Amino acid sequence: MEDKELVEKFKNPESRNYVFNLLVRKYQEKIYWHIRKMVIDHNDADDLTQETFLKVWQHLAEFQEKSQLYTWIYRIATNECLNFLRRKKQKFFLPIANVSKELLKKLETDPYVCGDEIAINLQKAILKLPEKQRLVFNMRYFDEMSYEEISEILDTSVGALKASYHHAVKKIENELKLNL
Amino acid sequence: MNSNKRIPTPFQVPENYFEKFEASLQKRLQKMHLPEKKSLPFILPEQYFEKLPQRIVQKIQRKSTHKIWYAIPQWQWVFRVSSVVFLVAITILWFLPKQNNDLLLQLKTHFSKSELEHYLVNDYKNFLEEELLQQAQIFNIDIHDNTDTLQTEIIEKNLLYEHLEEILQQELPNIDNL
Numbered sequence: 001m002e003d004k005e006l007v008e009k010f011k012n013p014e015s016r017n018y019v020f021n022l023l024v025r026k027y028q029e030k031i032y033w034h035i036r037k038m039v040i041d042h043n044d045a046d047d048l049t050q051e052t053f054l055k056v057w058q059h060l061a062e063f064q065e066k067s068q069l070y071t072w073i074y075r076i077a078t079n080e081c082l083n084f085l086r087r088k089k090q091k092f093f094l095p096i097a098n099v100s101k102e103l104l105k106k107l108e109t110d111p112y113v114c115g116d117e118i119a120i121n122l123q124k125a126i127l128k129l130p131e132k133q134r135l136v137f138n139m140r141y142f143d144e145m146s147y148e149e150i151s152e153i154l155d156t157s158v159g160a161l162k163a164s165y166h167h168a169v170k171k172i173e174n175e176l177k178l179n180l
Numbered sequence: 181m182n183s184n185k186r187i188p189t190p191f192q193v194p195e196n197y198f199e200k201f202e203a204s205l206q207k208r209l210q211k212m213h214l215p216e217k218k219s220l221p222f223i224l225p226e227q228y229f230e231k232l233p234q235r236i237v238q239k240i241q242r243k244s245t246h247k248i249w250y251a252i253p254q255w256q257w258v259f260r261v262s263s264v265v266f267l268v269a270i271t272i273l274w275f276l277p278k279q280n281n282d283l284l285l286q287l288k289t290h291f292s293k294s295e296l297e298h299y300l301v302n303d304y305k306n307f308l309e310e311e312l313l314q315q316a317q318i319f320n321i322d323i324h325d326n327t328d329t330l331q332t333e334i335i336e337k338n339l340l341y342e343h344l345e346e347i348l349q350q351e352l353p354n355i356d357n358l
Contacts, residue, residue: 017237024233032229036222046228053236054243112223119221122214142218172214 003069010060020060024053027070030143031077037138038081038131040103040123042112048084052077071152078135078153085131100127125175129168136161137168 001009001022009019031052036045055076063072089099104127107113107120126134135154139145140161147158147165154161287296 021233021237024236028229028232032232033220037220040222042222042224046232049232050236050239054240057240107221112225113221114223116219116221118215119219123221141214142220169214176214 004065007060007063007065007069020057023056023060027073028053030070031073034074034077034138034143035081037123037126037142038134039084040106040113040127041110044084048077048080052080055080067152068149071149074153081135082131103127121176121179122172125172125179126168128175129171133164133168133171136164137172140165 001019006019006023006026009015010023028049032045032049035048035052036042039045039048052073056073063069067075085099088102104124107123107127113120126137129137132154136150139150139153140147145153147161150156150161151158156164
């Protein structure tokens with residue numbers, strides 16, 4: 001079912017549950033992996049994915065189709081991630097660097113992390129980037145989104161995104177060189 | 181360059197170094213760029229995505245049973261606030277007269293009836309005298325040269341009955357209350 005049709009049918013109370021189930025099945029994996037790359041821990045990612053779809057359920061009836069449905073859902077998920085990381089900083093009075101350290105630690109201790117050395121090293125390098133740069137890099141490199149789509153999600157100009165991605169790639173390459 | 185003629189040096193290389201050189205260089209070059217294979221080091225619990233929609237629906241049902249305060253319609257808020265205001269007003273009204281009754285009861289217990297009467301009559305008598313003297317001044321009666329009994333007689337003769345009534349009426353409600 002197309003996104004437009006999903007939104008239309010969701011507004012009908014009789015088909016709401018069925019349509020919502022279809023919508024979750026359609027986007028759950030993309031959203032989960034988008035969140036997981038930001039928070040690393042599986043349980044946190046699971047919780048935030050559920051929160052994201054809960055918000056979708058609460059507000060989909062008011063969705064005005066000014067943007068595409070999947071960019072809207074990505075936007076909710078992104079906000080959930082950023083709020084989660086902000087809460088973490090506030091809770092433990094941590095600066096950004098220490099949150100990154102905690103996430104790096106999770107990369108080594110989480111039982112749901114496998115032993116692919118190249119992939120782990122890449123994740124370690126990504127974790128050293130600022131949050132917004134991490135988001136841009138993940139969406140461009142892993143999800144292969146266009147700059148226009150990322151621009152819609154992050155509400156940032158395409159030019160700024162290109163510069164951000166370029167800087168992120170340079171930093172990651174330097175980091176990987178150091179780890180050799 | 182003649183490769184057959186080698187100048188002897190004191191340096192040595194590990195065994196098969198030059199045979200392995202190309203492979204190790206390739207390995208290093210691969211690591212210098214972003215990996216071509218975009219894999220993630222994360223794994224998932226078994227059947228995670230099969231069970232996730234069900235868990236999300238359960239979470240929504242749980243949340244909908246606890247109504248969020250801002251989701252409650254405005255008319256319900258108006259009804260609730262007005263009920264609270266009504267109850268508070270009733271409580272205040274209930275306690276206010278009771279406080280006065282308590283005061284009266286305290287007076288009754290701490291003072292005997294005769295003491296209260298004595299106090300009120302004396303106080304009222306003083307007040308009446310002051311009033312009568314004021315009235316005398318209004319009617320230009322000279323009372324300074326006369327004795328006390330004479331003063332009272334003169335005042336009473338000159339004071340009109342209506343004025344006396346008026347003064348008494350002003351004070352009588354207070355006496356009734358007590």
